[in-house]
Amino acid sequence: MTVALTATATCTAGAARVVSGTPEKPGLPQPVNRRMLVERAGFLTALVQQLAGGLLATAWTERHLDQLAAGVDAEGRRLPSKGWMALRRLGWIPLIPAGVRVPDRVLRAAGEETARALRLALHRSAVTAAIIATWPADPRRRTTDDWALLRRHLPAGTDNATIRNRTRQIASFAARHGRLPDGFTELETPPTISAQVLLAAADRQLVRVERLDGNRARLWVQLPTVPAPASYRDWAWHDIIVPLPPTVAPTAKLCTPTLRLREGRVRLDLPFETVVEAAPLAGHTRAIGADWGYNTLLTAAVAEPEPAGTVVCSGRALRFDAAGVSRKLDRLRAHRETLKTKITHLERLAAGRHSGLDPAAAAKLDLLRQEHQRVCARIRNLGRALAWSGARWLIDQAHAAGATVVYLEDLTSMEAPGSSKAWNRRLSNATRGVLADAVRHLGMREQVAVVTVPARGTSSGCPRCGNKLRHVQAPDNHKPANPWALCACGHSTDRDFSAAQRIAARGLAGQHRTTRNRAG
CATH class of the missing domain: 3.30.420 (Nucleotidyltransferase; domain 5)
Structure with a gap:
């Protein structure tokens, strides 16, 4: 039996050109330097992040999560597996800022980001609802009857660590507010949308990828030329050459990548598929x-x-x-916790003062945040x-x-x-x-x-x-x-x-x- 083995290669965009036409009829190409390419890719990632973040904030309610968990739309039809399509079937569409023209395929990418965040929250929401519904008299020591009742309400496969962590989270909320939370969305705030573009949610009207040879690939993608494009004339096709790492075999099939920015460069998470023979499950002698x-x-x-x-x-x-x-990882984790404690302390001081922090403390807070990000990346x-x-x-x-x-x-x-x-x-x-x-x-x-x-x-x-x-x-x-x-x-x-x-x-x-x- 053969299976398609999917892996992801992190690539950096190389030489790029902007064309006045389309990939079929490019017209007059003009070179784009790295600074301009990073700037325009930043316009796209910021736009998708804004659209997805706004939609996620609107849909972060118990009613919306229940509708998504039901798996059917208002007419009783089963929701599609594609996230952006499922949200559209439910009538959840990103709100476009006034005066901004956004292609439909960009809305798809924003909808896919939102759908993935909401679907990841469904399991946590179900566990939270089950624990709240069966809240015991003493959450630190559940009786046999308490455990039996809780297991009947929990989703299948929920492990004890998840139950313990959620119970502690709910107990902490109850200690602060004197009551149990009304639901999962009150217990947790919406997650932060990553500054990336899931180009796989679009089609050939926004992105195309093809292999040039064993070491290079070509990515065609539409990028805005201004931060707030007012018309489709502010969008242009860009021809980007992508050097491939040695891990990508010449026979591998290239899939649509995810675009993001990192350290002043355009990075592409490029999935590729390789057909391999599946190893047998039984009959092993060693x-x-x-x-x-x-x-x-x-x-x-x-x-x-x-x-x-x-x-x-x-x-x-x-x-x-x-x-x-x-041991190095242990030291870095301890250092990360120390930095987080100091950041939390300064943030509480800033929240308790009407005038905020003084310039020296504000500069220290920025420095601590930068160091915390650096340590997290190192870990x-x-x-x-x-x-x-x-x-x-x-x-x-x-x-x-x-x-x-x-x-x-x-x-x-x-x-x-x-x-x-x-x-x-x-x-x-x-x-x-x-x-x-x-x-x-x-x-x-x-x-x-x-x-x-x-x-x-x-x-x-x-x-x-x-x-x-x-x-x-x-x-x-x-x-x-x-x-x-x-x-x-x-x-x-x-x-x-x-x-x-x-x-x-x-x-x-x-x-x-x-x-x-x-x-x-």
Whole structure:
């Protein structure tokens, strides 16, 4: 079976020209320098952000979310899957400023941004409504009957971490206002619309993309030549050459990109599709099980099934030790929290004064905000690089061991223990989610099946006998701690390695029940 593997390459716009006609009949082309291209792309992103933000603020009500969640329009017809089309079916159209002429395809891009933000809020809204409807007498300690009632109202698949976080959010609102919120939209404000343009929501009347050769692509896109275009004469086709990175194969199919600005340049998130053979779900004779650790990013074990139905694991532990980068991330997260505390303090001072902050404090607040953005960007880039490095290591280990499948712990159920701020920082990051996505992508591209297994009991159960393990400081130090695992059957090894063996055994024993989801 073949599947279309979709990936996204971040490209930077190169040489550009503006034409007086259309891509079919360009007319007289004129070169556009980088400053002018960035300026005109900024006109488009600002216009889409304004239109989408206004529509989102209008639709951020319980009534609008209920209409969207119903999935049908006023005539009972099913809503389309395309977001902008669904909003139009419901009669929700962005409000165009007076005197501004906007092509219909730009309205589609703004509607798609709004629809995605609203659809992402539907699950949170349903969870919030269920918790409010079944609010217990003591939200910190629900009884068995309280949990049973709540589960009947919650959407399917809601995990305990989501319930806990939403309960804390609602309890905080009740403590401030002396009552429960009327709904989700009162509990949360509308999200900020990103400064980007989803060109995929448009068609050939606004954007076209074609490949020139193995290293370059051409993007035709209509951009406004002024900040507030008053007529269609203020819109012009721009011919932009896009250099392609080496990760885009010459045979890959190019899709419509997303346009945004970053660091004074026009960036394009260019999706591309490659047809690959799907790895089999069952019939594996050698596998690698990987466990997400606290101190070590990944700990893996090689396992093979036996004819008797048992699973034999290798005694050699495979570890991806990124302690240096992990400590750097911990320091950056702590620094980010310190900056956020100072920013919040100054913002409260500004809100409590009629005259606002004095010039020196205002300058300090701007400097703190800039530093906070810089640290956040550093954390994202470093975490992404760490995740992809770990994914590459895991797939390489699978090739070296001759394994055809990688079993990963279901990372979505991993929760912060709440014991200290330091541990919460280490567990609440998004690196493990990026890692799982990267392993799936690399595995699909290189014919290695990547399967997630339930995480419950992988660290607490013995991989030999299944009994409960004792977690101690070391083999010769039985003080309760996390690093080492002991069992009455004689099993004694590192806790993460023990969990990796159990994950591999669980995956191989249940491979005949493996199914595919939307992630592959």
